[in-house]
Amino acid sequence: MEINKVTVIGSGIMGHGIAExxxxxxxxxxxxxxxxxxxxxxxxxxxxxxxxxxxxxxxKNKDEVLSRIHYFTxxxxxxxxxxxxxxxVPEVLDIKxxxxxxxxxxxxxxxxxxxNTSNIRLTEIAEGIKKKGKVVGMHFFNPPVVLKLxxxxxxxxxxxxxxxxxxxxSKRIGKTPIKVYKDTxxxxxxxxxxxESLYFCLVIDNNLAxxxxxxxxxxxxxxxxGPYELMDYVGIDTVYHSLQYxxxxxxxxxxxxxxxxxxxxxxKLGLKTGEGFYKxxxxxxxxxx
Ligand code: 3HC
Numbered sequence: 683m684e685i686n687k688v689t690v691i692g693s694g695i696m697g698h699g700i701a702e703x704x705x706x707x708x709x710x711x712x713x714x715x716x717x718x719x720x721x722x723x724x725x726x727x728x729x730x731x732x733x734x735x736x737x738x739x740x741x742k743n744k745d746e747v748l749s750r751i752h753y754f755t756x757x758x759x760x761x762x763x764x765x766x767x768x769x770x771v772p773e774v775l776d777i778k779x780x781x782x783x784x785x786x787x788x789x790x791x792x793x794x795x796x797x798n799t800s801n802i803r804l805t806e807i808a809e810g811i812k813k814k815g816k817v818v819g820m821h822f823f824n825p826p827v828v829l830k831l832x833x834x835x836x837x838x839x840x841x842x843x844x845x846x847x848x849x850x851x852s853k854r855i856g857k858t859p860i861k862v863y864k865d866t867x868x869x870x871x872x873x874x875x876x877x878e879s880l881y882f883c884l885v886i887d888n889n890l891a892x893x894x895x896x897x898x899x900x901x902x903x904x905x906x907x908g909p910y911e912l913m914d915y916v917g918i919d920t921v922y923h924s925l926q927y928x929x930x931x932x933x934x935x936x937x938x939x940x941x942x943x944x945x946x947x948x949x950k951l952g953l954k955t956g957e958g959f960y961k962x963x964x965x966x967x968x969x970x971x
Pocket of ligand 1: 730731732734735799800822823824825827828829874906907912917920932
């Protein structure tokens with residue numbers, strides 16, 4: 683299976699980052715989202731990310747990369763010629779299912795339908811669609827333009843050729859993929875990290891420490907970000923939806939967490955809204971000394 687045209691559905695932090703990675707690898711990519719206003723934000727983020735690559739000498743011709751990215755506000759036109767579609771919409775099952783329903787109807791028969799879901803089983807996302815064999819997980823990590831890891835996940839329905847093609851494609855775009863053979867909640871990486879997310883929530887719920895204290899400790903151990911800064915960076919909505927899903931699928935213990943729910947309800951989603959555990963100014967967390 684040859685991949686020459688890719689479409690990314692959803693232009694949020696992950697969606698526009700994934701599209702940028704693909705364009706940087708010299709491949710044409712469409713990005714689809716619900717409005718031009720949302721797409722304008724994605725354009726601005728891609729632009730400033732490419733500027734960083736230019737200023738650090740990693741990229742010579744920004745315009746060439748930008749010319750490979752095309753913007754759409756409806757799914758059928760955006761996926762018409764796509765060999766690979768990567769869904770990167772919010773981590774909410776109903777939203778993902780509705781996207782896959784549309785992909786089932788509007789993609790060509792040979793198109794691979796990948797999801798960047800962090801946690802939700804592919805079998806649930808693809809339930810009810812005809813092209814189950816074409817559905818595969820392609821899970822990037824934030825920021826996609828910097829982090830190398832991609833989890834390539836198969837379900838019981840995924841065709842061997844689809845799985846191998848996406849694994850090879852991940853290498854072609856400069857990533858270090860790992861194969862995940864079992865379609866279980868959180869796959870490998872987030873399944874391992876899930877208990878930690880709950881633990882860090884309970885630390886705050888029980889007033890054991892302040893986020894900045896735990897984060898300072900984590901950075902002293904050589905980590906680039908502490909856990910609370912990282913959750914703000916990834917998005918409290920993503921963390922919140924993940925824990926809700928784990929509560930349903932893995933253990934009711936995951937519903938014990940309160941602080942993520944509080945921040946989510948207050949729309950304090952971290953970097954993307956300017957405040958989460960911390961206030962964010964010019965892309966940097968304002969962490970108290
Ligand atoms: N675009 C382009 N370049 C970028 C960039 C971006 N968006 N973000 C960072 N960079 C580049 C910088 O320009 C810099 O390049 P240089 O070394 O050539 O100057 C380099 O990356 C380092 O960036 P900074 O100096 O700004 O700051 P840091 O050293 O702190 O790096 C970071 C930033 C890469 C985000 C680092 O803090 C980090 O790796 N944090 C942890 C991220 C992580 O763990 N992500 C995984 C989250 S889990 C997930 O995504 C799964 C999902 O399912 C939720």
